[in-house]
Amino acid sequence: MPALILLTSYLLGSLVSGVLYSRARGADIRGRDLPGASGTYRQYGAAAAALVTGGDLLRGALAALLAQWAAPDLGWLAALGVVLGHCYPVFFRFRGGAGIVPLIGVLLVTAPLTLLLTLGVAALVIPAYRAWGQRRVGLNAVPFAAAVAVPLGLLFAARYGGLPELLAGGAVMAARSLHLLRRGGAA
Incomplete structure (x- = not known):
C-alpha cells in the first residue's frame, strides 16, 4: 500500500498545472518563468493564476484524500509524492515548480489549523522580503x-498536527528552492 500511495501521489504531482496551461496556450512557461501560481500570474494574468492554483491545490488534496482512504497514517507519503512530482515531474522532463501549492492542498486535508498558521507567517514574510x-x-x-x-x-505542526506531511513536503521544497537559488531563480 505505501508504494501505491507514493506512486499515485507522484504521478498526480507530475501533472503540473502551469505547464499544462501554458502548453494549451501554445508555449511552455518554463522557458520564461516557474510554472506555479506566481509565474503563471506574471506570464498570463490573474485568471490563469487562479486556475493553475486551483489545479495544484486539487492535486495535493486528492493525494491526501487517497492516503486517508487507503492508509490514514501515510499522509506523509502523499505529501512527499505530490510535491516531488510537482518539482520533478516525470511527464515534463523533471523540470517543474517549487511545490508550494500542492503541499498546501495536502495540508488543507490533513492539518487545516497548521496550514492557516503557516500561511499567516508567509503572508507576513512576503511583503518584507519583496x-x-x-x-x-x-x-x-x-x-x-x-x-x-x-x-x-x-x-505549529508539532502542536496542531500535520508534522509528517510538512516534513516530507517541506524537505523536497527546500531542496528545490536551493536548486533554484543556485540557478538564479530560473526554472
Whole structure:
C-alpha cells in the first residue's frame, strides 16, 4: 500500500498545472518563468493564476484524500509524492515548480489549523522580503517565504498536527528552492 500511495501521489504531482496551461496556450512557461501560481500570474494574468492554483491545490488534496482512504497514517507519503512530482515531474522532463501549492492542498486535508498558521507567517514574510531582500537574493518571493514559513510551520505542526506531511513536503521544497537559488531563480 505505501508504494501505491507514493506512486499515485507522484504521478498526480507530475501533472503540473502551469505547464499544462501554458502548453494549451501554445508555449511552455518554463522557458520564461516557474510554472506555479506566481509565474503563471506574471506570464498570463490573474485568471490563469487562479486556475493553475486551483489545479495544484486539487492535486495535493486528492493525494491526501487517497492516503486517508487507503492508509490514514501515510499522509506523509502523499505529501512527499505530490510535491516531488510537482518539482520533478516525470511527464515534463523533471523540470517543474517549487511545490508550494500542492503541499498546501495536502495540508488543507490533513492539518487545516497548521496550514492557516503557516500561511499567516508567509503572508507576513512576503511583503518584507519583496521590500528588502528580493533584489539581493534573486529568488521569487513565494519560494523564499515558504523557506521561512515551513520551519515555523513545523512548530505549529508539532502542536496542531500535520508534522509528517510538512516534513516530507517541506524537505523536497527546500531542496528545490536551493536548486533554484543556485540557478538564479530560473526554472
